[in-house]
Amino acid sequence: MTENVPSDTGIRGTCHRTRPYLLFLLAVYVVSFAVGYVAISASLPFASELRASLLKAVAREAPFTTVIDVLRSGNLPLAIALTFLVNLSSGAFLSTTLVGVVPLLGAAGTSFVTFYRGFTLGTVYYAVLGMSPAAFALGAGTLILELGGYVFSGAAGISLSLATVFPERYGVRSRWVAFWKAWVDTARLYLLVGGLLFAGAVWEMTGLFLLLK
Secondary structure (H helix, E strand, O other): OOOOOOOOOOOHHHHHHHHHHHHHHHHHHHHHHHHHHHHHOOHHHHHHHHHHHHHHHHHOOOHHHHHHHHHOOOOOOHHHHHHHHHHHHHHHHHHHHHHHHOOOHHHHHHHHHHHHHHHHHHHHHHOOOOOOOOHHHHHHHHHHHHHHHHHHHHHHHHHHHHHHHOOHHHHOHHHHHHHHHHHHHEEEEHHHHHHOOOOOOOOHHHHHHHHHH
């Protein structure tokens, strides 16, 4: 039962164990983004309404307005910090990882959030990616870095959700031990999540700061 458990217990071993989840979530993001992109390019009513509501939220609601105000005040480090903390807490942990504490259903919840997020970004980025080369570079870089972080945070959520259902993946029979090991894997994955989201925040806020000048 334990021959498939990698001997490397570091980040490498964690990525090996969660590789199916990582590949699955990456595929979901790519497909859902493409679906949203095509839907808005075809001017489908539900996609257009969703895009309009999202843009309205960005223009009028916190934390988006707070970050823009901070940027306009010239405080780039604070804008980076705020963006990173929001993305790490709500974008990654609360929406794609914490839901994994629910056995099996948590994996479905993480998958749904992934699809919805990819779809909405596809509708919004349709216009962004068609702008100037600078806007394209800013949008594409932010998309790759932030969604990369969310792929790893989502894989952590799925791992937590399935650990108590399939404890043998960790080479144990105890569901509680497997659940604990999944949390250890989550901590390791979050080293990558944090790095990607921080890089994404620096890239996005620095680009916006330069564009707003």
